[in-house]
Amino acid sequence: MSNLFGNLTTDGVEEAQDRLGGFRVLESGPYTGTIKAMYAGQASASKARSVTVMFAPDDGGAEYRETFWVTNKSDENFYTKDGKKHYLPGFTAVDDICQMVTGKGLAQQMAEDKVMNVYDPDQKKEVPKSVPMLVETLGKKVTLGIIKATKNKQVKNSTTGAYEDTADSRDENFVDKVFHVPSNLTVVEAKRGVTTAAFYGSWVEVNKGKTQDRRTIKDGASSQGGKSGRPNMPPKAGESNGTKTSSLFGKSI
Template sequence: MSTLFGNLSNDGLEESQDRLGGYQPRNSNIYEFVVKAMFAGVSDGGARSVTFIGEEGGKEYRETFWVTNKNGENWFPAKDKQGKPTGKKSPLPGFTMVDDICLITTGKGLAEQDAEDKVVKVWEDGKEVNKAMPHLVDVAGQKVALGVLRRLVNKNVKNDAGVYVPGPEEREENVTDKVFHPELKLTCAEARNEATEPVFWDAWLNLNKDKVKDGRKYDAKTGGTAGGPPQSSKSGAPAAGGAPAGERKSLFGKK
């Protein structure tokens, strides 16, 4: 076995905070999943990902999180409310989600996870094929609660420069917005702050349950995006930009 993401750490990154994806998307809610698999991938441009496969209520849920940009960095330069650089590093949202899932299920962050090649069904060239992919073996069979949003977005299309941008067609998707401990109902941020009672769980439900979030960015005037982070020309992974290996303390007592 090997620690596939051992070069990614939280050193120097700002800690995540609690701030209020024949496909039928789930309603916005907090779902308790049994992890069937988590495996790593890489885009044509070099960005690295982790795909989560979970099961809840007899239904499978799959989501791919981008944990690095094409340069192998798990962060982007932080900016203040005026858009000015702060000189700090903000973790990529996908890295934070996967790191939190790992911490809650195993007590260890993504950088400490052992990986082992296993065969899984993946989409390649428009069809589903069996392929050996590096799996995070210790998370399989564990439970985690995910705050999943139902979101209305634009379908991405390739522009003249070969970059994927939001187009005029729309679709609904699910996307994970927050990760919770399924029994304690705590977020990692709450656990780091040594909270004894969960607060964000109910706050998240009050704000999001059964609502459809509007994530559309298509600008009819320009024929492209109306804002938001840049996209990779190859994959849809973040294009903006590692950090030395390190580790967090176990937040939930798992080893």
């Protein structure tokens, strides 16, 4: 086994805060289920690293899959703002999952090569491929706070190569928060020594069944009110919240 993420920093980075804030699109809400796969990847162009999570809800619904970008092209798991380091959102989500199901953060996870059906952009379909699997997370229970959001469809600018918003829209999902099973605690609460979950109920009240409008272009007009969700493209260097990688939840469940 190998340690793929052992170089990721946990020093001098701002702590995460609890904030309210493939495919069948799920309604917003908490989903408890089992991790079926959790494997590492890398963008061919930017070399940013990712972790893809495949999650089977206990309610028997469709499998949920999301790719989280845990580093930027400089192989940093943080960005700097106002002189302070903040973890990339993708790193925070993956590190929280690792903490909750194994008692160790992403930087302490060991990987084994496993063959998975992985989407190949050149062939435009899933093909069998050997990937580094975070084996200690497999079969473990976790609750994902999933958001349904309306976002603008993007097209690639043939001149700049950048993806740009269009007036067309679509609904997407992203993981907004991660909760421990069975306590429903967040990593933030556990680090503060909280034993009774409080944020879970507030998150459910604010988000369950609601669709967030994160469009920057609405009804054909540009708007400053839209927000971008968890990025689907690799983050750039210098570009949200984070957690240290000490054990908070004891043994895995």
